[in-house]
Amino acid sequence: MVARPALRRAIPSTLRSTSSKLLQPVSRSFSTTLQTQNQNKPNNSVPEYAIPDPARPTHFGFETVTEAEKRERVAGVFTSVAESYDRMNDLMSFGWHRVWKDHFVSSLNPGFSPLTSSSDPRAPQHILDIAGGTGDIAFRMLHTAHILNGNPDVRVTISDINPAMLTVGKQRSASLPASQQAALSFLEANAEDLTQTKPLGANQVGYSPTTGVPDESVDLYTVAFGIRNFSNIPAALREAYRVLKPGGVFACLEFSKADKHPLFNSIYKQWSFSAIPLIGQLVAGDRDSYQYLVESIERFPSQEDFRDMIVDAGFVVGGRGYEDLTGGVAAIHKGMKPRRK
Amino acid sequence: MRPSPLPLRRAARQILSSSSPSAIRATAPAVPTARRSLNTSSTQTGSDCTCGNCIRRPQIQKLSKQQQQQRQQQQQVQKQQRSSYHSYDHPSSPASFTPVEESILSAAYQHVPSHGFTSSALAAGARDAGYLDISPTILPEGAFTLIRYHMVKQREGLAARARELFGGEGHVGARPGFSEREIMGRVEALMWERLLGNKEVIGRWQEALAIMAQPSYVPPSLKELAMLSDEILFLAGDSSVDPSWYTKRASLSTIYAAAELFMTNDHSPEFMDTRAFLNRRLREVNEVGGVFRNLREWVGFTATAGVNVLRSKGVRI
Amino acid sequence: MLRPATRPALAATRQVRQCAARFLSSPAAPDTSSSNINDPSTTPKTNPPPPPPNSKSSNTASKGKKPLTAEQRAFLSSALRVNQAGELAATLIYTGQTPPLVNRDPSLRPLMKHMYDQEAAHLRTFNDLIYRHRVRPTAMYPIWSVMASGLGWGTAMLGKEAAMACTEAVETEIGGHYNAQIRKLLEMVSEWEAEGYEVGAEFRDLINTLRRIRDEELEHLDHAVEHDAQKAEPHWLLTGVIRAGCRGAIWVSERV
Numbered sequence: 059m060v061a062r063p064a065l066r067r068a069i070p071s072t073l074r075s076t077s078s079k080l081l082q083p084v085s086r087s088f089s090t091t092l093q094t095q096n097q098n099k100p101n102n103s104v105p106e107y108a109i110p111d112p113a114r115p116t117h118f119g120f121e122t123v124t125e126a127e128k129r130e131r132v133a134g135v136f137t138s139v140a141e142s143y144d145r146m147n148d149l150m151s152f153g154w155h156r157v158w159k160d161h162f163v164s165s166l167n168p169g170f171s172p173l174t175s176s177s178d179p180r181a182p183q184h185i186l187d188i189a190g191g192t193g194d195i196a197f198r199m200l201h202t203a204h205i206l207n208g209n210p211d212v213r214v215t216i217s218d219i220n221p222a223m224l225t226v227g228k229q230r231s232a233s234l235p236a237s238q239q240a241a242l243s244f245l246e247a248n249a250e251d252l253t254q255t256k257p258l259g260a261n262q263v264g265y266s267p268t269t270g271v272p273d274e275s276v277d278l279y280t281v282a283f284g285i286r287n288f289s290n291i292p293a294a295l296r297e298a299y300r301v302l303k304p305g306g307v308f309a310c311l312e313f314s315k316a317d318k319h320p321l322f323n324s325i326y327k328q329w330s331f332s333a334i335p336l337i338g339q340l341v342a343g344d345r346d347s348y349q350y351l352v353e354s355i356e357r358f359p360s361q362e363d364f365r366d367m368i369v370d371a372g373f374v375v376g377g378r379g380y381e382d383l384t385g386g387v388a389a390i391h392k393g394m395k396p397r398r399k
Numbered sequence: 400m401r402p403s404p405l406p407l408r409r410a411a412r413q414i415l416s417s418s419s420p421s422a423i424r425a426t427a428p429a430v431p432t433a434r435r436s437l438n439t440s441s442t443q444t445g446s447d448c449t450c451g452n453c454i455r456r457p458q459i460q461k462l463s464k465q466q467q468q469q470r471q472q473q474q475q476v477q478k479q480q481r482s483s484y485h486s487y488d489h490p491s492s493p494a495s496f497t498p499v500e501e502s503i504l505s506a507a508y509q510h511v512p513s514h515g516f517t518s519s520a521l522a523a524g525a526r527d528a529g530y531l532d533i534s535p536t537i538l539p540e541g542a543f544t545l546i547r548y549h550m551v552k553q554r555e556g557l558a559a560r561a562r563e564l565f566g567g568e569g570h571v572g573a574r575p576g577f578s579e580r581e582i583m584g585r586v587e588a589l590m591w592e593r594l595l596g597n598k599e600v601i602g603r604w605q606e607a608l609a610i611m612a613q614p615s616y617v618p619p620s621l622k623e624l625a626m627l628s629d630e631i632l633f634l635a636g637d638s639s640v641d642p643s644w645y646t647k648r649a650s651l652s653t654i655y656a657a658a659e660l661f662m663t664n665d666h667s668p669e670f671m672d673t674r675a676f677l678n679r680r681l682r683e684v685n686e687v688g689g690v691f692r693n694l695r696e697w698v699g700f701t702a703t704a705g706v707n708v709l710r711s712k713g714v715r716i
Numbered sequence: 717m718l719r720p721a722t723r724p725a726l727a728a729t730r731q732v733r734q735c736a737a738r739f740l741s742s743p744a745a746p747d748t749s750s751s752n753i754n755d756p757s758t759t760p761k762t763n764p765p766p767p768p769p770n771s772k773s774s775n776t777a778s779k780g781k782k783p784l785t786a787e788q789r790a791f792l793s794s795a796l797r798v799n800q801a802g803e804l805a806a807t808l809i810y811t812g813q814t815p816p817l818v819n820r821d822p823s824l825r826p827l828m829k830h831m832y833d834q835e836a837a838h839l840r841t842f843n844d845l846i847y848r849h850r851v852r853p854t855a856m857y858p859i860w861s862v863m864a865s866g867l868g869w870g871t872a873m874l875g876k877e878a879a880m881a882c883t884e885a886v887e888t889e890i891g892g893h894y895n896a897q898i899r900k901l902l903e904m905v906s907e908w909e910a911e912g913y914e915v916g917a918e919f920r921d922l923i924n925t926l927r928r929i930r931d932e933e934l935e936h937l938d939h940a941v942e943h944d945a946q947k948a949e950p951h952w953l954l955t956g957v958i959r960a961g962c963r964g965a966i967w968v969s970e971r972v
Contacts, residue, residue, distance in 0.1 A: 166536050172514070172522035181532050277533050305530035307537055374499045377539035394537045396499060397529050484792035485850040488916020489781045629850070638847045640800065642857045710815070 108292035108371075110250045116289050119353030125289035129219070129248075132287045135347045136191075137222045142342050143192055146351055147283065149334055151313075151387065158383050159194055159282060162311045162390055165381075168278060169203025169212040182211035183277040186301065188249045188294075189284025190216045191223025193230050193242075195311075199280070200238045210237060215271075217245040217255070224258045247271070249281070250293040252301055271301045282311040286358040295371035302395040308373055313355040314364075314382070314389035322385055330355065361389050368393040495551045502528045503535055504548040515603040516545050516610060543616045546607045550623045553596035554630055560592045561634040577636045585635035587681055590655060591674060593627065594662055598670075605663045628652045646688075654680040782913040788904060793851045794970040795897050799926075800842040801854045801969040802890055805864035806835040809886065812868025813879050821876060827939060831883075834932050841925060854969045863965075867958070878954060880945035885958035887937040893966060894930035898923060 107114075112126030123131065139146060147155040171180045183203070187196045196214045203212035218224045224244050231242055244258035253270035279298045288294045298308050316323045330352045338348025359367065365379035373393025381390045496504060507524025514520035521535035521542065538544040565585065577585070597604055611620040628651040639647060657680060662673040784792070810832040818825045846853060854860065871882035901923050905915050948954055 165541075166533070167518065168533070170518060170522060171532050172510075172519045172526065183533065277531055303531060305525070305534040307531075307533050309536070374497065374537070376497070376500055376537040376544075381539055392537045392539075394499065394530075394534055483851065484784070484789040484796070486784050486789070486792075486916075486918060488918035489784045633850060638843075640843045640846045640853045642853075642855075644853050645855065706815075710819075 105292070108290070108296050110290050110293045114290075117354070117357045119350045119357065128289045131350075132289075133220055135350050136220045136287075138344060139342065139347050143223070143226070145341065146338075146348065149337055149348075151384075154384055155283070155388070158311060158388050159198060161383065162280075162282060162309070163195065163198040163202055165390065166199075166278060166280070166307070166309055167202065167207070168199045169207035169209035171207070171209060180207075180209040180211055183209070183213070184275060185212065185214045185278045185280065186271065186276045187214055187216050188279065188281040188298075189218055189287070190280070190282065191218035191220060191227050193227035195280055195282045196227070196242065197231070197234065197238075200234070200241060204238055204241070210241070213241045213243070215243045215245050217247045217249065217252075219246070219248050221246055221258065228258060245271075249284075249288060250290050250297055252297050273300055274303045274306075276301045277303060277306050279306065279308045280310070283313065285310055285312055286354045292367060292371065295368060295373075299372050299395055304395055304397045306395050308368065308391075308393045308395070310364075310368075310391045311388060312358065312364075312391070314358065314380075314386055315360045316384075316386040317360075318382075319385050326387060361386065361391075364389075364391055372396070495555070496548065500538065500544075503530060503538070504545060507535070507545055508548060508552075511545065511549070511600050511603055516542050516549075516600075516607045518542055521545060540616070540619075543610055543613075543619070546610060547619065547623065549600065549607075550627070553593060554623070554627050556596065557589060557593060557630055557634060561589060564588055564592070577638075582635050582637050583681065583685060586631060586637070586651070587678065589631045589634055590651075590658070590677060590681075593631065593655070594658055594670070594673060594677070597659065597662060601663060604659070608660065608663070624652045624656060627655065631655075650684045650688075654684065780914055781916050782908055782911070791900065792849070795900075796842060796845050796849060796851045797854050798893075798966050798969040799897075800839070800846050801856070801860050802893070802966070803835060803839040803842050804857070805860050805965070806886065806890070807832065807839050808861060808864035809868035809882065810835055812865045812870075813872040813882075816869065816872040817876060817879055824876070824943075827943070831936050831939065834936070838929050838932070841929070845922075845925075855972045856965075856968055860965060860969070867961075871954075875948075877944050877948035880940040880943045881948035881951055881954045882958055883940035884937055884945040885955035886962055887933045887940065888955075889959050889962035889966070891930055891934045891937060894926055894933065898926050898930065901926070 110125060112124060112129075114125050115122045116125050116128050117123075118128045118131050136143070151158065168185055169180065169183060185196075185199050185203075187199065190196050193216055196216045199214050200212070203209050216224065216227055218227075224246060228244055231239055234242070245255050246258055247255035247270070251270075255270045279302055281294075285291060285294065295308070302308065316326055334352050335345050335349040338351075339345035342348070358364070361380045361382065365375060368379065368391055369375060371393075372395070374396050375391075375393050379391060379393070383389060503521065503525050505524075506527040507521045509527070510520040510523040514523060518535070518541060521538070521544075522532045525531065525534040535541075540547070600607070610616060625648060628648040631651060632647055637647065654677070658673060658677045661676045662670055665673045667673075810828060814825075814828045814832065817828060845851075867882065868879075872879045901919065905919055905923070908915050945951075
């Protein structure tokens with residue numbers, strides 16, 4: 059964490075050098091969806107809307123585009139803002155996203171085991187951090203699990219559709235202790251179809267897709283500030299359900315609706331719709347990307363609607379199923395994959 | 400060369416305006432502006448949207464039976480948070496916890512004597528119930544959920560204890576005409592039953608009280624205390640429907656909280672000291688209540704007498 | 717001078733009566749249980765007996781009874797709470813009015829006693845319902861007590877016409893209020909029936925009790941108008957203020 063400013067300074071140069079090479083793998087990862095959607099296991103319970111369809115309309119901010127197009131354009135946004143991604147989050151949350159992320163991770167308490175005696179083996183855990191390119195969540199997970207809970211058997215896989223973001227995370231992870239670096243792996247994958255993945259930096263010429271993330275292999279699936287960019291959220295939720303072990307937890311941190319506090323909400327809306335695109339233009343010279351950010355937050359379902367989507371994907375939730383942060387500017391949703399009957 | 404997002408967006412807009420309708424079924428505003436869209440939160444779940452990221456009404460109707468059950472459980476648990484009209488013909492489900500919560504919590508509860516009201520007990524319970532160490536993190540209030548589980552289960556068990564103590568007569572009919580003294584005795588018996596419910600976990604209850612005193616858990620703890628007082632008074636057959644409804648519940652809550660705290664330090668056999676403490680507090684409040692009652696009666700009597708005297712003097716009031 | 721002023725109040729009174737009449741004769745209303753609304757013997761006077769636990773077990777073919785939703789419970793709580801507060805206020809108004817009125821005109825004694833007895837019975841009914849369904853009484857109880865006693869005594873001191881105008885205003889509001897409640901309950905019941913659920917005796921009894929009480933309140937309204945309520949001076953001001961006060965008190969009692 060201490061070394062982060064220095065890291066951040068180092069990132070732009072690496073990005074600039076890689077950006078021209080990135081085009082090829084990005085476009086290829088799009089096409090895998092087309093090839094694999096017919097290979098999905100026949101499952102009658104999956105509704106039609108939860109099967110990825112590149113031609114189906116979805117939202118890109120306030121526009122309606124096809125799913126394939128959204129994927130491409132989101133990739134565009136994040137490739138262009140990867141280096142200033144932290145700044146975007148800072149602007150939208152007044153810097154609070156660090157506090158939210160800390161709270162998110164501590165509420166999940168990865169690596170915790172009930173056994174008190176030190177001689178007992180701690181249960182190993184596999185955490186899959188989706189859309190976790192820059193590693194914010196993954197590094198916190200490792201810190202909590204390895205250091206606070208003393209459980210070195212916790213592995214974290216960072217997955218992102220966007221290699222530019224993954225590269226940023228890979229760079230940052232260099233400052234972690236060696237044991238934590240060893241527990242990290244980077245995966246380039248589309249969250250709506252985790253059956254086809256490839257490790258970051260895999261040889262692109264003769265590369266053949268791996269088997270992907272197997273069924274019931276993950277203890278904890280996290281996605282922080284990522285799910286609203288997905289082209290097909292129900293498909294991603296069903297994919298999360300597939301890869302989680304029974305009893306495994308889906309946890310999502312995302313900007314949400316602050317409409318329980320009308321006054322605060324109206325100020326917040328004014329801020330996000332008027333100020334942030336302007337700031338984006340002035341600071342990053344990229345108004346459109348910031349406009350997309352604001353619109354995508356507005357488009358994202360309310361806490362209750364998203365909770366219902368999680369339940370519809372087969373998860374069970376505790377209590378009302380979500381926790382509001384800072385009056386609902388962000389919210390944590392959690393769901394557990396139930397045990398087989 | 401990688402196209403920047405700006406041309407990408409422009410290109411997308413052109414595609415949108417010119418492409419075949421089969422590719423894009425829903426037409427979109429070509430140029431969304433920030434101002435226009437300030438108040439669109441209500442329209443985003445509109446029925447005309449066909450993308451998978453929106454909750455659509457037809458989808459909701461097509462939910463499987465299991466999903467509907469889950470939603471209903473969800474709603475029932477939320478409903479339970481408020482205490483209001485209690486129907487006998489159309490009872491709301493008494494479920495305070497969903498089945499999954501119940502299975503984890505009931506297993507974790509067995510570990511409370513050894514692990515306390517902690518995440519350890521929850522994780523151990525989750526293992527026993529066939530879940531993972533990580534599973535209890537879906538409980539929104541962590542270890543406090545386990546404390547609440549204890550309180551809710553004890554409160555819900557009181558009705559059965561009341562039937563054992565007072566015989567089979569339920570209090571669901573007309574208002575029972577118990578005397579103040581009878582009600583007091585029944586209140587004392589029920590409170591003692593409830594205090595004995597803490598016996599198994601008494602060694603851990605001070606920790607629990609400390610957790611309950613954390614700012615975010617004070618409101619649910621007080622609510623649970625209020626619901627306990629309400630339950631005890633109802634089961635005891637107290638039928639006051641005037642302002643004493645409030646004062647009785649308030650004083651009972653105070654007494655119960657004090658007695659519970661007293662009990663955590665009580666090492667006498669069978670908690671006899673706690674019982675004596677409880678009796679003293681109840682007697683005191685009864686005496687204070689009696690004074691107020693007498694005062695009210697005296698004021699009422701004097702006022703009526705005064706009015707009557709004036710009327711007898713020919714004052715037309 | 718007097719006539720134009722009284723017209724709006726009369727119109728309002730008429731409106732309530734028409735509303736009531738519509739309910740009595742409405743074929744659309746799923747009114748299966750109440751054979752005769754005006755016959756007190758068919759409806760429980762007070763203390764509706766608890767339904768036997770296994771009653772209607774023969775109707776296993778239907779879907780059974782639907783649990784109340786949170787909104788329905790909230791509505792029923794606030795309805796019973798406000799009704800208890802209203803009947804408490806009504807008894808206290810009559811208690812306050814009776815001595816000065818009877819002093820002036822002893823012939824009013826039987827009427828006042830009749831109206832008071834009915835209100836006292838209503839209060840007992842709602843006290844029982846509030847206890848039975850574990851609804852919290854209004855926190856404004858002491859304040860309503862003082863205000864209602866003062867209103868009764870004060871209007872009686874202004875004279876018989878003012879006292880009757882007070883009754884007219886209060887009962888107009890209350891009649892409309894009961895009608896709204898009955899309408900909502902009937903909607904609930906017909907919704908259940910449309911969905912194929914059973915409707916418990918609890919709700920049929922409640923609707924019948926509310927109807928009976930509503931009719932008795934409207935009967936008081938008739939008595940008040942018969943006894944020169946419209947001749948009160950200034951009638952529009954008196955009834956306007958009292959009716960606004962009633963609405964305010966109802967609004968508050970529904971909430972606290």
